Amino acid sequence: xAVGKVERSWLVAAxxxxxxxxxxxxxxxxxxxxxxxxxxxxxxxxHVLSSVLFWATIWPLASGKRKQLVLRRAMNLGQQPSIDxxxxxxxxxxxxxxxxxxxxxxxxxxxxxxxxxxxGYVAKKDNWQDIxxxxxxxxxxxxxxxxxxxxxxxNVNNGLRLTSGEYVTILDADMxxxxxYLKTLLSYFDRPKVGFVQSPQFYQNWGENEVTKGxxxxxxxxxxxxxxGKGELNSAFICGTNFLIKRQxxxxxxxxxxxxxxxxxxxxxxxxxxxxxxxxxxxxxxxxLAPEDLMSYYKQQLRWARGSLEVLFSQNPLxxxxxxxxxxWQYIFSALYYLNGLIVLVDIVVPLFxxxxxxxxxxxxxxxxxxxxxPYMLLTFLIINSISRGRLTFRAISxxxxxxxxxxxxxxxxxxxxxxxxxxxxxxxxxxxxxxxxYPHMAYVGLSAIGFLVAMYREGLSAGVVTNMAWVSFNIIxxxxxxxxxxxxNQRAEGVLRGxxxxxxxxxxxxx
Amino acid sequence: xxxGFVSGWTIFTQSIRLDxxxxxxxxxxxxxxxxxxxxxxxxxxxxxxxxxxWLTIFGYNIIAARILSLVFLLFSLVVLWLILxxxxxxxxxxxxxxxxxxxxxxxxxxxEARMYTLFMFFTLLxxxxxxxxVSNPTEGWRKWGGWYLAAGVGxxxxxxxxxxxxxxxxxxxxxxxxxxxxxxxxxxxxALSQAGMLALLSPWIIFAVRQGLFENMAPSxxxxxxxxxxxGWVDYFIGYQSTxxxxxxxxxxxxxVLGVILFLTSRVKTKIKHVGFWLMWAILPWFVTFVVSFWRxxxxxxxxxxxxxxxxxxxxxxxxxxxxxxxxxxxxxxxMIVMLGLFxxxxxxxxxxxxxxxxxxxxxxxxxxRLTDKVVVSSPxxxxxxxxxxxxxxxxxxxxxxxxxxxxxxxxxxxxxxxxQVDDYKKTYTRLFVLLSYDQGYEAQxxxxxxxxxxxxDQRDYSENMRLLVYRLRYDIDVPQLTAKKP
Numbered sequence: 001x002a003v004g005k006v007e008r009s010w011l012v013a014a015x016x017x018x019x020x021x022x023x024x025x026x027x028x029x030x031x032x033x034x035x036x037x038x039x040x041x042x043x044x045x046x047h048v049l050s051s052v053l054f055w056a057t058i059w060p061l062a063s064g065k066r067k068q069l070v071l072r073r074a075m076n077l078g079q080q081p082s083i084d085x086x087x088x089x090x091x092x093x094x095x096x097x098x099x100x101x102x103x104x105x106x107x108x109x110x111x112x113x114x115x116x117x118x119x120g121y122v123a124k125k126d127n128w129q130d131i132x133x134x135x136x137x138x139x140x141x142x143x144x145x146x147x148x149x150x151x152x153x154x155n156v157n158n159g160l161r162l163t164s165g166e167y168v169t170i171l172d173a174d175m176x177x178x179x180x181y182l183k184t185l186l187s188y189f190d191r192p193k194v195g196f197v198q199s200p201q202f203y204q205n206w207g208e209n210e211v212t213k214g215x216x217x218x219x220x221x222x223x224x225x226x227x228x229g230k231g232e233l234n235s236a237f238i239c240g241t242n243f244l245i246k247r248q249x250x251x252x253x254x255x256x257x258x259x260x261x262x263x264x265x266x267x268x269x270x271x272x273x274x275x276x277x278x279x280x281x282x283x284x285x286x287x288x289l290a291p292e293d294l295m296s297y298y299k300q301q302l303r304w305a306r307g308s309l310e311v312l313f314s315q316n317p318l319x320x321x322x323x324x325x326x327x328x329w330q331y332i333f334s335a336l337y338y339l340n341g342l343i344v345l346v347d348i349v350v351p352l353f354x355x356x357x358x359x360x361x362x363x364x365x366x367x368x369x370x371x372x373x374x375p376y377m378l379l380t381f382l383i384i385n386s387i388s389r390g391r392l393t394f395r396a397i398s399x400x401x402x403x404x405x406x407x408x409x410x411x412x413x414x415x416x417x418x419x420x421x422x423x424x425x426x427x428x429x430x431x432x433x434x435x436x437x438x439y440p441h442m443a444y445v446g447l448s449a450i451g452f453l454v455a456m457y458r459e460g461l462s463a464g465v466v467t468n469m470a471w472v473s474f475n476i477i478x479x480x481x482x483x484x485x486x487x488x489x490n491q492r493a494e495g496v497l498r499g500x501x502x503x504x505x506x507x508x509x510x511x512x
Numbered sequence: 513x514x515x516g517f518v519s520g521w522t523i524f525t526q527s528i529r530l531d532x533x534x535x536x537x538x539x540x541x542x543x544x545x546x547x548x549x550x551x552x553x554x555x556x557x558x559x560x561x562x563x564x565x566w567l568t569i570f571g572y573n574i575i576a577a578r579i580l581s582l583v584f585l586l587f588s589l590v591v592l593w594l595i596l597x598x599x600x601x602x603x604x605x606x607x608x609x610x611x612x613x614x615x616x617x618x619x620x621x622x623x624e625a626r627m628y629t630l631f632m633f634f635t636l637l638x639x640x641x642x643x644x645x646v647s648n649p650t651e652g653w654r655k656w657g658g659w660y661l662a663a664g665v666g667x668x669x670x671x672x673x674x675x676x677x678x679x680x681x682x683x684x685x686x687x688x689x690x691x692x693x694x695x696x697x698x699x700x701x702x703a704l705s706q707a708g709m710l711a712l713l714s715p716w717i718i719f720a721v722r723q724g725l726f727e728n729m730a731p732s733x734x735x736x737x738x739x740x741x742x743x744g745w746v747d748y749f750i751g752y753q754s755t756x757x758x759x760x761x762x763x764x765x766x767x768x769v770l771g772v773i774l775f776l777t778s779r780v781k782t783k784i785k786h787v788g789f790w791l792m793w794a795i796l797p798w799f800v801t802f803v804v805s806f807w808r809x810x811x812x813x814x815x816x817x818x819x820x821x822x823x824x825x826x827x828x829x830x831x832x833x834x835x836x837x838x839x840x841x842x843x844x845x846x847x848m849i850v851m852l853g854l855f856x857x858x859x860x861x862x863x864x865x866x867x868x869x870x871x872x873x874x875x876x877x878x879x880x881x882r883l884t885d886k887v888v889v890s891s892p893x894x895x896x897x898x899x900x901x902x903x904x905x906x907x908x909x910x911x912x913x914x915x916x917x918x919x920x921x922x923x924x925x926x927x928x929x930x931x932x933q934v935d936d937y938k939k940t941y942t943r944l945f946v947l948l949s950y951d952q953g954y955e956a957q958x959x960x961x962x963x964x965x966x967x968x969x970d971q972r973d974y975s976e977n978m979r980l981l982v983y984r985l986r987y988d989i990d991v992p993q994l995t996a997k998k999p
Binding site: 365366367368370371373374377378381382384385390392393394396397461463466467470471473474477478 | 738739741742743759760762763764765766767769770772773774776777778779
């Protein structure tokens with residue numbers, strides 16, 4: 001995983017520029033319509049807080065600190081503690097699981113047992129017996145649950161009860177580990193208090209289409225500088241797969257948390273609360289599959305958003321005893337990301353509202369604001385570009401920014417307490433027409449066009465109209481790659497025929 | 513050829529402007545006189561001396577003076593081509609070269625009798641040798657050091673703002689030294705060269721300070737606003753346009769920011785050598801000048817013309833990456849047409865802030881003014897461009913009254929002096945022609961006083977901020993009817 005270089009002086013400068021930018025918002029005299037100004041102010045508090053937390057996350061990666069990442073791997077590998085390898089399965093195609101099983105079985109380690117945790121039966125999948133048969137054929141264990149409960153976490157906890165290895169590693173059905181997987185992860189347990197080590201989720205099909213590219217490019221940034229920084233700050237968290245954990249640490253917190261669909265995130269908090277530390281390696285040790293279609297991507301993102309927001313609202317890390325302040329803020333930083341939907345909504349509605357009504361949130365000149373905003377924005381992106389070695393692409397930004405709708409759906413479901421089923425991300429491409437996923441974005445484009453006409457009729461091509469149209473265009477351009485993907489324009493270009501399955505019904509199902 | 517055609521048309525058809533008339537006025541002195549005159553102004557002596565020699569050979573007229581600027585523009589473009597060919601990839605080289613060549617801002621100064629293309633020439637020449645030395649730190653000083661010094665000396669004698677360029681070179685050199693890409697001897701040589709340039713300029717500075725540098729004829733600048741700073745930047749892309757056009761383009765800044773984000777998040781393929789230097793060259797002078805202006809106002813976008821190549825190269829870089837452009841004919845033709853369209857608008861629009869129709873005013877006055885009429889101008893230094901084309905025997909005076917042949921600053925304005933001046937005119941003249949074309953803060957007071965104390969016969973607006981007023985001074989003699997067509 002790419003982690004680049006950033007000088008600490010840059011981060012200090014970025015911090016200063018962020019504060020200068022925020023000082024503009026603190027000047028309440030800049031506000032015109034106070035309600036809209038207040039909304040934007042709230043959004044900017046979020047933006048600046050996120051930026052500052054990001055600087056803090058990558059701070060240990062700056063300057064000469066990086067060497068420690070390598071030096072730390074000093075565990076004596078002469079002794080080989082027993083390791084249970086859990087491969088969680090819930091209806092994934094046999095051929096996908098088979099590859100993972102074989103690779104797990106053949107890992108370069110002398111004391112490990114592989115178990116398929118087969119939830120196909122409780123998930124009412126047709127192939128659950130095929131999986132069992134395949135396990136027998138490949139010579140690995142297969143634990144099939146007959147009583148459902150707790151989704152993936154329940155499945156893992158069931159496996160924990162029936163096994164006894166000193167360490168446990170979990171692999172999703174599609175995550176094919178490399179031979180060095182176990183040895184490498186184990187080498188990070190250099191101190192008795194290390195509870196778990198997380199490694200990146202690499203998508204081997206990342207170049208397949210626009211969705212896999214978008215999903216991967218987001219992951220690349222997360223599993224690059226962000227998780228590397230968190231690892232350095234003893235605030236890494238379990239990401240569901242590709243991690244090695246001490247059984248003692250996991251069992252000590254009651255296994256994987258079954259009350260939240262972001263079971264890994266909550267469990268990480270509990271492990272840290274119990275006094276264990278965490279590590280992260282940027283080395284890719286297993287390769288899996290990215291969601292290949294927009295609906296699968298949507299489901300995956302929705303699940304993550306729902307789980308993280310639930311943590312934020314019901315198990316807020318800030319109020320958890322046993323975490324250091326650094327860990328609290330790092331966990332908050334991770335969960336806050338999914339509030340982005342609400343913030344993007346404010347950011348996209350305000351200029352549109354101006355075009356429609358002429359009511360402006362600010363009364364100072366646009367160039368005055370630009371003077372504060374541009375250095376903040378550019379320095380932020382320069383640092384992101386530098387620390388990620390230019391890995392964060394516009395496509396990734398587009399997919400992230402365009403997820404505002406699903407993040408709001410998740411937020412509403414959390415606030416209203418509506419339960420959401422654990423949805424396994426499909427490991428094969430689902431055919432369908434996903435235009436419906438971009439309806440909100442396309443509606444925005446249409447409303448913007450109307451807004452422009454209304455504004456032109458009202459006041460002509462004034463500076464306010466031009467600036468707000470520029471902001472609207474800013475949003476539309478960012479939505480561009482997402483809308484294009486939803487409409488299947490990229491697929492058409494690639495010569496891929498679109499399926500006929502209507503997705504609208506599927507979206508409704510997801511939304512409950 | 514296109515540039516030559518456009519420039520030729522502009523050089524021959526445009527009216528002389530205030531700044532140009534001052535260049536001619538300065539160059540019209542004797543050699544020593546030129547030095548004295550420039551010492552009183554805010555500039556350095558190389559350009560007026562070159563202009564003096566040039567006009568001595570080719571004749572004392574505005575067209576010859578403008579051609580000198582065009583010559584330096586063409587020299588600058590040759591040097592720019594060399595810099596680009598040595599430091600950037602081909603497709604960027606072609607596109608950015610076309611963008612700079614047809615930049616309405618630069619073409620404007622390529623057709624104006626001012627020092628800016630000479631300034632550009634020395635900046636580029638200096639940058640060419642500097643970049644060669646940076647690229648080849650072991651052999652560079654031996655091969656190019658002398659040329660670098662010579663170009664630098666030319667630069668410091670052309671404009672004080674050239675020191676900003678030298679500062680950037682030193683800062684980038686220090687950075688290279690700190691990051692161990694050049695050894696400290698290289699940096700020391702650079703610092704010594706610049707110290708040498710300062711040493712060579714110092715006699716001039718001592719001379720200018722003794723003459724009263726900055727005290728007499730320096731333009732009265734105000735502290736720049738954030739809007740002014742950004743509008744100045746916009747000028748570099750679209751040339752001098754009306755406030756509305758500039759404001760509209762400026763309001764599109766969020767889209768420009770998005771363009772930069774797109775660029776930063778794209779896997780950039782085109783390479784530029786020493787990109788840090790180009791970025792510093794494009795941005796730092798603006799920042800420094802803006803900040804310094806809060807202590808002493810020195811911010812004028814044209815003083816920063818030397819940053820234009822870097823700005824347009826960086827912008828071209830962003831644009832070709834975002835839009836995946838190549839140097840195809842249609843791309844180059846589009847850039848050229850857009851740029852020239854903007855230049856045409858800059859040179860001809862009634863709302864253009866840089867069009868100064870002194871020639872039309874002079875033509876009208878030549879037709880209207882009788883011996884019994886009085887012609888006055890404000891601000892005082894606008895007498896120079898008007899006189900250039902005013903052929904009547906009447907002596908033009910200024911408000912406040914100023915004798916430019918007498919050393920010392922322009923007198924300050926007061927209402928008492930104005931009233932006294934007008935009372936004197938009433939004794940001798942029948943009509944008063946007043947040209948208001950450069951507001952030094954008292955234009956409104958002048959018109960207000962005249963409107964309240966005299967009968968206004970006519971008012972004509974010739975271009976942005978250029979107004980001719982005609983008043984009746986006496987009633988015991990009939991006044992002739994005005995005949996010249998209104999603009």
